[in-house]
Amino acid sequence: MSQRPSPPRGMRDLLPAEVALRRTLLNRILDVYGRFGFEQIETPLVEEIERLSNSDGGENTTILFKILRRGLTEWPTSEGESVDLGLRYDLTVPLARFFATNSNQLLLPFKSIQTGPVFRAERPQKGRYRQFTQCDIDILGEASLGAEVELVTATSEALRACEVGEFTIRLNHRRILESMVTAVGYEPSQAAAVLIVLDKFDKIGAAGVHEQLLAFGNSSAATALRALLERIESGDAVDPGRDLPAGTDLDALEEIQRIGNAVATAAGVKTELDFTLVRGMGYYTGAIFEIQHDEFKGSIGGGGRYDRMIGKLSGVDTPAVGFSIGFERLVHILESRAIEATTSDRIAFLYPQGTDLAVVARVAAALRAEGVVVRTDLAAKNRKAQLSRLTDAGFTHWVELRDGNPTAAQPLQKDSQ
Amino acid sequence: MSQRPSPPRGMRDLLPAEVALRRTLLNRILDVYGRFGFEQIETPLVEEIERLSNSDGGENTTILFKILRRGLTEWPTSEGESVDLGLRYDLTVPLARFFATNSNQLLLPFKSIQTGPVFRAERPQKGRYRQFTQCDIDILGEASLGAEVELVTATSEALRACEVGEFTIRLNHRRILESMVTAVGYEPSQAAAVLIVLDKFDKIGAAGVHEQLLAFGNSSAATALRALLERIESGDAVDPGRDLPAGTDLDALEEIQRIGNAVATAAGVKTELDFTLVRGMGYYTGAIFEIQHDEFKGSIGGGGRYDRMIGKLSGVDTPAVGFSIGFERLVHILESRAIEATTSDRIAFLYPQGTDLAVVARVAAALRAEGVVVRTDLAAKNRKAQLSRLTDAGFTHWVELRDGNPTAAQPLQKDSQ
Numbered sequence: 001m002s003q004r005p006s007p008p009r010g011m012r013d014l015l016p017a018e019v020a021l022r023r024t025l026l027n028r029i030l031d032v033y034g035r036f037g038f039e040q041i042e043t044p045l046v047e048e049i050e051r052l053s054n055s056d057g058g059e060n061t062t063i064l065f066k067i068l069r070r071g072l073t074e075w076p077t078s079e080g081e082s083v084d085l086g087l088r089y090d091l092t093v094p095l096a097r098f099f100a101t102n103s104n105q106l107l108l109p110f111k112s113i114q115t116g117p118v119f120r121a122e123r124p125q126k127g128r129y130r131q132f133t134q135c136d137i138d139i140l141g142e143a144s145l146g147a148e149v150e151l152v153t154a155t156s157e158a159l160r161a162c163e164v165g166e167f168t169i170r171l172n173h174r175r176i177l178e179s180m181v182t183a184v185g186y187e188p189s190q191a192a193a194v195l196i197v198l199d200k201f202d203k204i205g206a207a208g209v210h211e212q213l214l215a216f217g218n219s220s221a222a223t224a225l226r227a228l229l230e231r232i233e234s235g236d237a238v239d240p241g242r243d244l245p246a247g248t249d250l251d252a253l254e255e256i257q258r259i260g261n262a263v264a265t266a267a268g269v270k271t272e273l274d275f276t277l278v279r280g281m282g283y284y285t286g287a288i289f290e291i292q293h294d295e296f297k298g299s300i301g302g303g304g305r306y307d308r309m310i311g312k313l314s315g316v317d318t319p320a321v322g323f324s325i326g327f328e329r330l331v332h333i334l335e336s337r338a339i340e341a342t343t344s345d346r347i348a349f350l351y352p353q354g355t356d357l358a359v360v361a362r363v364a365a366a367l368r369a370e371g372v373v374v375r376t377d378l379a380a381k382n383r384k385a386q387l388s389r390l391t392d393a394g395f396t397h398w399v400e401l402r403d404g405n406p407t408a409a410q411p412l413q414k415d416s417q
Numbered sequence: 418m419s420q421r422p423s424p425p426r427g428m429r430d431l432l433p434a435e436v437a438l439r440r441t442l443l444n445r446i447l448d449v450y451g452r453f454g455f456e457q458i459e460t461p462l463v464e465e466i467e468r469l470s471n472s473d474g475g476e477n478t479t480i481l482f483k484i485l486r487r488g489l490t491e492w493p494t495s496e497g498e499s500v501d502l503g504l505r506y507d508l509t510v511p512l513a514r515f516f517a518t519n520s521n522q523l524l525l526p527f528k529s530i531q532t533g534p535v536f537r538a539e540r541p542q543k544g545r546y547r548q549f550t551q552c553d554i555d556i557l558g559e560a561s562l563g564a565e566v567e568l569v570t571a572t573s574e575a576l577r578a579c580e581v582g583e584f585t586i587r588l589n590h591r592r593i594l595e596s597m598v599t600a601v602g603y604e605p606s607q608a609a610a611v612l613i614v615l616d617k618f619d620k621i622g623a624a625g626v627h628e629q630l631l632a633f634g635n636s637s638a639a640t641a642l643r644a645l646l647e648r649i650e651s652g653d654a655v656d657p658g659r660d661l662p663a664g665t666d667l668d669a670l671e672e673i674q675r676i677g678n679a680v681a682t683a684a685g686v687k688t689e690l691d692f693t694l695v696r697g698m699g700y701y702t703g704a705i706f707e708i709q710h711d712e713f714k715g716s717i718g719g720g721g722r723y724d725r726m727i728g729k730l731s732g733v734d735t736p737a738v739g740f741s742i743g744f745e746r747l748v749h750i751l752e753s754r755a756i757e758a759t760t761s762d763r764i765a766f767l768y769p770q771g772t773d774l775a776v777v778a779r780v781a782a783a784l785r786a787e788g789v790v791v792r793t794d795l796a797a798k799n800r801k802a803q804l805s806r807l808t809d810a811g812f813t814h815w816v817e818l819r820d821g822n823p824t825a826a827q828p829l830q831k832d833s834q
Contacts, residue, residue: 005468005517005730007461008502013515015522016456023447023457030440035785037763037792039433040440044424044548045462045534046482051422065463066485068500070538075495082499083485085425098430100422105432107810111792117462121487131461144795149774153782258774266778313422346454357566357675361683365570368452375454375528378561393524 010122010130022133022331026115028161029135029325033113036154038137040113043094045087051097052086056283056309060089063121065130087119091136092309092322099140100314109141111150115327127332136303138322140310145255148287148305149262151323155301156269158325159291164333166294168270171260172277174284174304175252176244180228180275183247185221192282198225199278206230232276244275256287283309289323296333301325345372347409348390348398350379355401363406367399387412427539427547434811439550439748443532445578446552446742450530453571455554457530460511462504468514469503473700473726477506480538482547504536508553509726509739516557517731526558528567532744544749553720555739557727562672565704565722566679568740572718573686575742576708581750583711585687588677589694591701591721592669593661597645597692600664602638609699615642616695623647649693661692673704700726706740713750718742762789764826765807765815767796772818780823784816804829 007013014022030040046067053061067085069076076082088094091114099110115135122128137154139147152169159167177198181191197212204212206229213222224245231243238244240253260271272292279288279302286305293300303323310318347367351360360376367374379400380386387398390412397409424430431439447457463484470478484502486493493499505511508531516527532552539545554571556564569586576584594615598608614629621629623646630639641662648660655661657670677688689709696705696719703722710717720740727735764784768777777793784791796817797803804815807829814826 005514007514007518008463008465011461011463013461013519014459015519016458019457019459027444035790036781037765037790040436041433042431042436044428044430046425046428046548048425063487065487065502067504068483068485068496070480070482072496078492079485079489085482087484097422097424101424102430102432107806109794131463142795144770146768146774146777146793146795149778150793153778262774262778265775266782348454351563353561357563357679358682360563361566361570361679364453365683373452373454376563376567377526378559378563389524 008130010124012129018331018335021334025162025327025330025334026135029158030113030115032158032161033137033154036111036150036157038111038113038154039107040115041095041098042116043088043091043098043114045117045119046085047088047094047097049083049086052089052093055093056281057089057093058280058282060120064089065119065121089120090118091116091134091324092138092306095136095138095140095322096310096313099310099318103140103314103316103318109139109147112136112138112140114138129328133327134324135327136322136324138320140318140320142321143307143319145259145262145287147319147321148259148289149266151303151321152259152263152269152289153267155291155303155323155325156263156267159300159330162330162334164293164300164330166270167300168272168292168294169260169263170272170274170277170290170292171256172274172288173249173252173256174286174288175249176256176275177278179247179249179252180245181221181225183245184224185218186216190216194225195278196280198276199280201229201276206233229276232274238273238275240273240275252286259287279304281306287321291326293333296329298329299326300329300333345397345409346395347372347374348387348395348412349374349376349406350383350386350398350400351376352379352401359401359404363401367406425547427541429546429548435748435752438751442579442744442747442751443552446575447530447532449575449578450554450571453528453567453574455528455530455571456524457532458512458515459533460505460508460515460531462534462536463502464505464511464514466500466503469506469510472510473698474506474510475697475699477537481506482536482538506537507535508533508551508741509555509723512553512555512557512739513727513730516727516735520731520733526556526564529553529555529557531555546745550744551741552744553739553741555737557735557737559738560724560736562676562679562704564736564738565676565706566683568720568738569676569680569686569706570684572708572720572740572742573680573684576717576747579747579751581710581717581747583687584717585689585709585711586677586680587689587691587694587707587709588673589691589705590666590669590673591703591705592666593673593692594695596664596666596669597662598638598642600662601641602635603633607633611642612695613697615693616697618646618649618693623650646693649691655690655692657690657692669703676704696721698723704738708743710750713746715746716743717746717750762814762826763812764789764791765804765812765829766791766793766823767800767803767815767817768793769796769818776818776821780818784823 065087066083069084117131118134119131178191181194201209206226210226263269264271283306284304285307288304290299290302305321307319310320364374364376399406399409482504483500486501534548535551536548595608598611618626627643680686681688700723701721702724705721707716707719722738724736727737781791781793816823816826
C-alpha cells in the first residue's frame with residue numbers, strides 16, 4: 001500500500017469507540033441542560049471575518065482560519081480584498097451575533113445551549129487540536145445572580161451525569177480583581193495588564209508574579225500583592241476581611257459568597273473562593289467561575305458574567321453569563337477510565353455466500369426486534385479468525401443459519417481468543 | 418436598535434424548535450443504524466485542497482470554500498500558493514481519506530455512519546443553503562449484494578423511525594445504463610455524456626431528452642431511447658425482456674431484481690426498477706438507488722455502489738456501497754407536519770426578587786427529580802404577559818413559592834391566552 005494519507009495538519013479523525021463515548025457524554029449533558037429549560041441553537045461554522053477579527057477574543061483572533069472570497073476574477077493584491085469569512089474560534093461570538101439577529105423570536109431571558117466544532121490555527125501540540133468541540137450554556141437578558149447560580153448548578157449536574165468524579169467550583173469576581181489591584185496602589189489604567197500577570201500565578205507562583213510586576217514600577221504595590229499570593233500558596237485559609245487589601249470591592253465579594261453558598265447548599269457542590277482566578281478573558285464584568293477536577297490537574301470548564309459584549313453588537317444593553325464545559329478534557333478523563341459504553345448484546349450473524357438475501361434480512365430483523373445490535377456478515381473461510389476480529393470489535397455473540405433458522409446465540413469470549 | 422446583523426450569505430441560524438426536531442430525527446436515525454452494527458466516525462470539516470479539487474465530485478469541486486494558508490509572510494501572487502485547505506462538500510471524499518488513513522484499525526467490512534455539516538458555495542436559493550447536514554451510511558470492503566440489501570433495509574428502517582410516511586425505493590444499475598446506451602448504437606466513449614442528458618428526463622421529458630441527444634448525431638440511437646422513455650412516460654409497465662434494447666446487461670438487471678426482491682420481501686419496502694435513474698455521480702459502478710417520497714416530489718435520499726473510488730486513494734482495491742439520507746429534505750417534510758416534539762411536562766418556576774437562591778435551586782431540583790423540565794425565572798411585574806410568553810414557548814405549567822414551598826403546578830393553556 002502506498003503511504004497512508006493523513007488528516008490535515010493539527011486535526012484528527014475520530015474512530016468508532018471515540019465517537020460512541022462522545023455521543024454518550026454529549027447526550028447526557030444535553031439532557032441535563034434540557035431539563036433546566038435551556039434551549040439548543042445552532043449557528044453557521046463560519047462568520048464574517050470582520051466580526052471575528054474585531055471581537056474580544058484576544059490572541060484567538062490572530063490564529064483564525066480565513067476563507068477566500070468566492071468568484072474572484074482577478075487575483076487580489078492584498079488579503080483584505082481576498083478574504084470575507086472565517087471559521088469561528090469559539091461559540092460566544094456566534095452567540096452574540098445570533099442574539100442580535102434573532103432576539104425577537106426568543107423567550108427572554110434566553111437560556112441557550114450551543115455545542116459544536118470550533119477552529120484555532122494554533123501550533124499543533126500534544127492533546128491540542130485545531131478543530132475541537134465546545135459545549136456552552138449562556139443566559140442572556142438576566143442581570144440577577146439567579147443566572148449565575150443556575151449556570152453553575154446545571155453544569156455541575158451535567159458533569160455528574162457524565163460520572164466524571166469529584167470537582168470543585170472556584171469563584172472570583174472581576175470587580176474584586178480590579179479593586180484589589182487599585183487598592184494596593186496601581187492605577188486603574190494598569191489593572192488589565194497587572195491581571196494578565198496575576199493570571200499566571202498557578203504556573204509561576206508568588207515569586208514569579210512579583211518579579212514580573214516589578215516591570216510596572218510601584219514596588220510597594222507588588223509587595224502587597226505578593227504577600228496575599230504567598231498566603232494562598234502556603235495553603236492557609238484566606239480570610240477576606242483580614243487578608244484582602246482595604247478597598248477591595250465588598251459588594252462583589254458578597255455576590256460570589258451568595259453564589260457559592262446557594263450552589264453548595266442546594267446542589268451539594270464543593271465551592272471555593274479563589275482571589276487569583278482571572279481566566280484571561282478581558283470581557284468578564286462580574287462573577288468568574290472555573291471547575292477544578294480533584295484528580296486531574298487543570299480546569300474542566302469555566303465561565304463568567306460578561307454584561308457588555310452583547311450590547312456592543314446588538315445596540316441594546318443585554319446582561320449575560322456563560323459557562324463552558326471543557327468537552328475535550330472531559331472526554332480525555334473518561335477515556336482514561338475505560339467507561340463501559342456497550343450495554344446491550346451485540347450479535348454477529350454470519351451467513352454463507354449464496355444465501356437468499358431476503359432470508360438474511362428477515363432473520364436479522366427478527367433478532368433486532370429483541371433489542372440487540374445485529375451485524376450481518378458473509379461467513380469467512382477462516383471462521384476462527386473472523387470470530388476473533390468480531391470479539392475484538394466488541395461483539396458479544398454470534399449466530400448462523402441452520403435449516404433457514406438462526407442458531408441460538410453463542411457467546412464470544414475475549415479470553416478464549 | 419441598529420439594523421440586525423445576518424448570518425453569512427446563504428447560511429442560516431437554527432432556532433430552538435428547529436434544533437430540537439433535528440436532534441430527535443438524528444437520534445432516531447443513528448439508533449437504527451447502530452442496531453444494524455454500523456459504527457459512527459467523524460472526520461475534520463476541512464481536507465487538503467488538492468484532495469477536494471481532484472475528487473470525483475463533478476461541479477461540487479468548482480464551488481469550494483477555500484482556506485487561506487496560515488503564516489503567509491508575503492502576499493502570494495496566485496491562488497495556488499495561497500490556499501492549502503478547503504471545507505468538505507460531501508462526506509464521501511473524507512470517508513475515502515479516513516479509510517485509507519485508518520483501515521488497519523477498523524473491523525472489515527467497515528460499516529460506517531457519518532453525519533455532519535458540508536459546505537457548497539452555490540448561488541443562494543430558496544430552501545438551499547451553503548452549509549447543510551448530510552447523513553450517510555457506507556459499507557467498505559464488501560463486494561456481494563448483501564451490502565446493497567443491508568443499506569437499503571437500514572435506511573428504510575431509519576426513515577420509518579422518523580415517521581416520514583410512505584416512500585418507494587427506485588433501483589437501477591450503472592451497467593444497465595451503459596449497456597443500454599451502447600446497445601442502441603452510441604459509442605462507449607459517448608456513454609457518460611449521453612447519461613448526463615438522460616439524467617434530466619424527469620425535468621425535460623422524453624421529447625426534451627431526444628432533442629438534446631440529437632447533438633450527438635446518430636439519430637437512430639436517439640429515436641430508440643426516445644421510444645423507451647415514452648413508454649415510461651406513458652405510465653405503462655416496462656417489461657425488461659421486451660422493452661429494453663437487446664444487448665442490455667442482463668446480469669446487472671438480475672442484480673437489482675435480487676436486491677429489490679430481498680428488500681421488498683424482508684422489510685416490506687416498496688421497490689421499483691427505474692431504467693432512467695442516473696443520479697449524476699459518474700463514480701457509480703453498480704446498483705444505484707433513490708428514495709422517492711410518495712407525497713412530496715423529489716428524492717429524500719439515494720446512493721449506490723462505487724467500487725473504484727476508495728482504491729484510487731488508498732492504493733488497495735476496495736468495493737464500496739453508500740446510502741445518503743437527504744436530511745434537510747427530511748427535516749423539511751417533518752416540519753410541515755408539526756411533529757409534537759414535547760412529550761414531558763415543561764414547568765416554569767417563577768420566584769420573586771430577593772428569594773434565597775439556595776431555596777430556588779433546591780425547589781427546582783426537587784421538581785426536576787420527577788422527570789419534568791423546569792425553567793426558573795424571576796417573576797415579572799406583569800404576570801399575565803410573562804405567562805403568555807411562557808405558554809407560547811411551549812411551557813405547560815407554572816409554579817410559584819408559597820411559604821418557601823412550591824404551589825401545585827398550574828396549567829398554562831394556549832387558548833386562554
